[in-house]
Amino acid sequence: MSRSSSGAAAAARSIASGETSAEQVVRDCLDRIREREPAVGAWQWLDEQHAIEQARACDRLRDAGGPCGPLHGVPVGIKDIVDTADMPTELGTVVHAGRRPASDAAVVWALRAAGAVILGKTVTTELATYSPGKTRNPLDATRTPGGSSSGSAAAVAAGMVPLALGTQTNGSVIRPAGFCGVHALKPTHGALTLEGVLRVSPSLDTVGFFGTSLEDLELVCGALGAFAPAQPLAAPPRLAFVRTPLWPRTEPALRAAFDEMLERLGGDCEEWELPAALEPAWDWHTTIMEAEMAFHLRAEWDRRHELSPSLQGQLARGRETSAFGYQRAQSGAQALRSALGEVFSVYDAIVTPGTFGVAPLGLESTGDPAFCTPWSLAGVPACNVPLLKSPEGLPIGLQLVGARGADMRLLRIASWLEGRVGP
Template identity: 45%
Template sequence: MIAEPHKLSVSEASAFFASGRLSSVQLVTACLAEIERTDGTIKAWAYLDPEGALAQAAECDRIRQAGMAIGPLHGIPVGLKDIIDTRDMPTQRGTPIFAGRETAHDARLVELLRGAGAVIMGKTVTTELAFVHANETRNPHNTDHSPGGSSSGSAAAVAAYHVPLAIGTQTNGSVIRPASFCGTFGFKPTRGVISRTGLLQTSISLDQVGVFARTLGDAALLTDVIGGYDGHDTLSFARPRPAMAAGAAADAPVSPDLAWFDIPFNDRLTADAREGLEAVVEILGPQVTRMTAADTLSNLVAVQGRIHEYEICQHQAEVFDAHWDRISETLKPVVARGRQITQTEYEDALAVKASAEAFFANFFVDYDAIIAPSATGEAPVFGTGTGDPIFCTLWTLAGLPCVSLPLLVGETGLPIGVQLIGPAEKDDRLLRTAAWVQTQLAEAAE
């Protein structure tokens, strides 16, 4: 038996499976034991199915022993944000309004996970309707702090060694920010890479799927598995996806050209985050070009908010109307504000969004990636919110691929991520650049 199998990466666990030194049942059992040991405090899981997970694992072991075909995630445990539909467990969307909600079908990405041999462990906690109001999950590094949101449980579950992989979503900063706070890798690929069919819709224009892992390669592999064209998703594009895992494993042929934007809201960075990022930029040296951002980039923050608030009021109108008394006091003013946005204002915001996409397509002709904060600093104290998403807003609006690397530690010992943003549909190049950055920093630390 391998010591502490729940701490293995996907590649390590898969190698042990192949050698016969570890079974999927043993791995899932170890993960369940760790959940039992710590989740009473961390509260990462909205729904856990131990018997179902062990049954899936046993079937994976049987298939392997029979010499049948296996998938890239064969026998690997995965957690799903509790807005992702599954046919065999409830999807409760972070609100008592949907307590016990069941569906007859899997989300498209769940079908792909099952086809790849993944073991679906259960549902991880999300904020209310995947928006602003926090739920009960705590940061595994210090339970007095938030894990971020809205993919709170997914980030916490990976950081706490409950599962090696988890899936979240991002409409503003809901993958990159919690990855930063919890010290995991967080990757949100180009908008349209991963199908959203079977997920709670809060913004048809902005909702995107992302992943959490403890290595860059694992995040890339999971994205490869769940990416693909889906004609039922209006933003899914009918062409091949970048090869994520190959990109993460590749060596950069030349040193990448990176950009750092001096944006007015950089003043929201805490001192330790600013110092850490400055040190990273200094190590990368001449590969980073510093530039002052145009005011129009800062103005995009309001554009994202207008689209998000308008669309959630449209998509969830029936929920808000029928269950207003069960909506949190945190969300109610957002809904009230969203209902004041006119159709003309909304359409104008969509036009600006399209302009932002065109701007970045042109910008990345000269640069491989933008380097930026993942969050303003360490995770906030629990009960004070899930953190400011400001350093994710622009890139999410433009649908760009983003990755948070767990590189820094704040003054109280909590993780702080460094974000890299790449050109649309060149996610493999972004991941290759991320691997290069990791190597450069590791060599500088030696």
């Protein structure tokens, strides 16, 4: 099965119609993994025979006329901070090497109930923070794939699997999707339960998805039943372009790509400036994240000599955060949510960068997540739309942000944007 025909939605249709089998789809993915994995390193745990056995069970159920869910036979990769009862979940750290959960995370259970084949566990950074894992960018092995959902983004970008699960606390879905050039959705905070997912900062943690197309993202959202269906767009959406105070730090290639896109959009997109009172949003996010990390990773703190210096620093700062500082940051987050509510009463979505440019060279860092920070803090949905490229052909992160709870509508707007702007 070629990369172009290996999307989740296409695979689901082919399996349901009998045109192909779940086993063949899984075997195609495994062939691709054997071809690309040595250079990419997207997988933390993979048992080919276990994946094939799951696929055969799907085929037997279909052939017997049993109930088939919307993801029946579709392979999915799972970020290795999300519990799986039949596979290790090691959380990206030697502290939890060999960890075997007793049960699936709720979102994994829901994927299985929808018929998905859990192909394996994808690489995460250390405890879903900043210290990189082994994964390389499949478009250029000298560049980072981003993080912390590095393996999930790279696996989809390399054509190893059509869908993969990730999480985002700051920029861990949108940033790697931008660097690897794949579609991704970071849903509204709280839309999907975090039961069985590593708690880093529950005020911010969000389960998200990577796919080969917007259709794939719509499919998995619909299969999970946690998102209100969206009606077709009755008119062209009104878009707000937000530079944020970070704009001067962006790369020239990104600024040129956005200028060209905005020219094509014309009157369908107007500029909106983040109010000065909300500019501490980045500091508020850091305060909340580090304080909550310090509490939820307190067991890991007892073995901090086994953690990276960057994570030790985050946990140390979090342990020193005052109750006043934490509550002030939470109040600021609420002010940001209120301000965005006013924006979305006028505009249908916000257009803004998801990255500062192309994936940085080197594997020591996962890149800067700051363009994702205010939207993660506000808990609103965001998606990466891989429309923009540098002159060298590397993807540039284009982030589309929607109103809280309007996840499926945001995907419809993203589809309109793809048609309106084109490659």
